[in-house]
Amino acid sequence: MSKLDERETRRRKSFVQSVIDQEVKNEPTQEKTEEVLKLKQRAYYLTxxxxxxxxxxxxxxxxxxxxxxxEALKLYLADILKNI
Structure with missing residues (x-):
């Protein structure tokens, strides 16, 4: 196996490739796009x-x-969200 083939094999098994594959599988659907339209952008300071x-x-x-x-905020604020 050539060095190029070895490198390509390692790349296919890499974390980066798994992320790329995941993004391809998770292309936005109409439902997901509509959900995004309801979001409001905010800025917060985090540690x-x-x-x-x-x-x-x-x-x-x-x-x-x-x-x-x-998702973290939904869990943390669940008791308040159920009353809204």
Whole structure:
């Protein structure tokens, strides 16, 4: 096996390739696009530890960073959200 073939084989098994494959599978659907239209952009200050945790959770799940934060807030604020 040539060096080029070896490198290509390693790339196909890499984390980056798995992310690329995941993005292709998760192309936006009409339903997802409509949900995005309802979102409002805000800016908040977070600690380095929170940012690292969000990044790790993003790598472990199918969500982007905003999705991870939204899900965490939904869990944290569930008691309030059920009354809105």
């Amino acid at each position: 380095d530890d929170l940012l690292k945790a969000i990044t790790i959770k993003t790598a472990e799940s199918e969500l982007d960073k905003s999705g991870v934060v939204r």
